[in-house]
Amino acid sequence: MSLPVQITFALAPHIAKGLAQGVYAVCGGIILDTVKNNNIIGFLRGTTPTPTSSPNNVLNLIISGANLLTSGANIAVSAKGFSNVNQRLDNGFSDVNQQLSNIENQIQAIGKPLQISPELLQITTAASVLNLGVSVMGFAVISQRLNEIENQLKQAGELLSKINRKIDLSFYANFHAGIELALNAFTMTRIENRRSSALQAINRFLEAEHIYKDYTVNELSQKSPIIDKYILTLSLAYIAEARCHLELEEHETALRRFQEGGKFIRLLLQKYIELMLTSNPAAYLHPQFKGQIDLHKLTQIYQWIDPNFNENTVFEMQRENMFKLTQSHDEWLSSLPSAIVDRSEIQWGIFGGNPTPFTGRFEKEAYKRLPQVFEVMQSMIETNRRFEAYQTEIQAISQLGISFHDWLKLSPSTEIKPDGAELMYIIPSKPLELQPSI
Template sequence: MSLPVTVTFMLTDWVAKGLADGTFERVGGVIRDVKTKQIVSWLREQGANNFSGSLQVTEGILQVTSAVSILNLGVSVIGFAVIAQRLKELEQRLQQAQKLLNNINNKIDLSFYANFRAAIELATNAFTMTKPENRRSSALQAINRFLEAEHIYTEYTDIEIEQKSQIADEYLLTLSLAYLAEARCYLELEEHDTALRRFQEGSIIIRSRIQKYVKLLLTFNPAVYLQPQFRGQIDLRRLTRIYQWLDPTLDENAVFDMQRMNLFMLAQDPNKWVESIPAAIWDSKVDWVGKAIWDDPKPQIYARLPKTLAVVESMIETNCRFEAYQTEVQAISQLRISFHDWLKLTPSTEIKPDGAELMYIILSKPLELYPCI
């Protein structure tokens, strides 16, 4: 069947031109028109990068280097094996955090990660079965477990954000994986409409909590990220991109105006900001163990801020990729192509250039995809 898409390893000239002049932008795993929000191209990782989760690519004007994400650039390249690996990484990070939190008798419940892993194994086995009825039955069992994981990690996330803790982001990422695993089951079953609905419902839950977490890490005085000591690391443009994710109507001038008084207040009384920072950035019970009470914590706290801002960018990037998955599912449905045939899309005659890390799926004409990112 002939499809109205071009699949290529090279960024086409007209897309590159649009990225260069600002007509197009990359959001998650798609390139879209800035004004109309119409999708121009989907991005798909190639080779070993399918498993890396931290793609670092510069191909012409396209740069995918702003933030490391736990999710890949397309739902088509994040299968159950990748989800299992990401889950393992999160569990290991929580185990490391547990060693620190033991100092203040704060216990992390890791028990449900075993159930989540078992659900992924069940889903993996389901889609290797030859009999359709067995495949569907096992897949539905896995889906029920993923639904349970979604409820549990939504609750965990809400508790940790409320407590402004240092592990809220790990639970948020785990929650994203739970929704992704469930939707992937529906895609494997070719239940496109249900997969899309679950992505949409998950996006509402995940985005609202990432917004709370981002605002938490920006603190009550975000001007702290613009201190002179961060020259060369953090600039106004970088902070503006974060604010534009929260409110697309803002530009650099608007963000600077928001920080004018904050800069003055910070210079006038820096201790006020230090005393108010959330535990997600600095928890004196954990991070000040063994230090003398008269020591000044500000140098250690300020040293963490570049890393904290990178966490903010990573969470936003993860959210954008999750929301961009919806456009893939919409396209699959409207093009009347099976998910498994979509997975097989590859340039028919083009030889993959050495070092090419992305494949581009470009529409010959826009589809009427309702905006979701």
């Protein structure tokens, strides 16, 4: 029986053209038709094996001896992967150069590799703890990501000890135990044993969800530097639970749990983003950040909060803030949350006086951190988009009538994976009229 999807390492020319012209857009690993009600054109799936540790330096932003850690782990699709998605075009596209002359820099002639740039795919290179595609977020990957977050929290504990706060890492052991139960469950041959063990794992994940909801809310109230770690842990708990339901082919339950978790996580993340934007977001447009942060990037942050925002809207929002930053600079510095910089992190003065926002050292440290803080926000938003894209992917699996286990096995049947290719594309035979969760 033929499946109602095409799986390929090459991006079809008409889709590449649509992306170049802005008719299509990629969000969280889903290709959307922005003209026709955001119909689903296709899905991206990472093909690179998960490394044993993350090579991404964005994970460990060490600033003045304090750890300001990003949310991400290894990005599933690197910029190199986007620029080296190589595949020869079929003979049927003999006139491809004429059809796609306006994007000839992205799509080469017949017999040459099809090279897709990051700009064409419009995918952020922000680090993310989540891979592209729910199918590649298995329990082993979840366990690895959890280990990375736990290690980051241990490092952050050194910082928090300076302000007499401790991190409780004890419940991570229970989360890991749930993952072990799940791994064992789905290697069992007897259905009743598999289901029983899977339900035990689900109970562990449900407990983790409740625990890390409370932890995140508490850290938000403290405006602490580890809020993002608990949001990520909460996301992984929901993914682990949903993965169990998918393995049991309970698509509706998996989707419902994703949706319930997604609403709460988005609420928490929005509070976090608003906190990190500070009382005066115009600070991110300071002249010293030229080449690092611009109005376009700041607008992308606001568009995650409200898609109706554009650059003009954001500029008007920040017009007065730019003047306020100059007039009330010390007031802004005093309002910065511990999630960005805490007074206890700055070295005391030569005469023993604890630095205040007015000493200069605090100001210098605050501005030094803002570009990294901005990367953290970008990373968290990209992770949330992928989390929400998983929901849409599950809807697609159900609508296409494909079992989750068959979806896992999808791969190009006649193509050889090109060297350096880190993506494959799953293209439905016709666009799916789904309501994206992103």
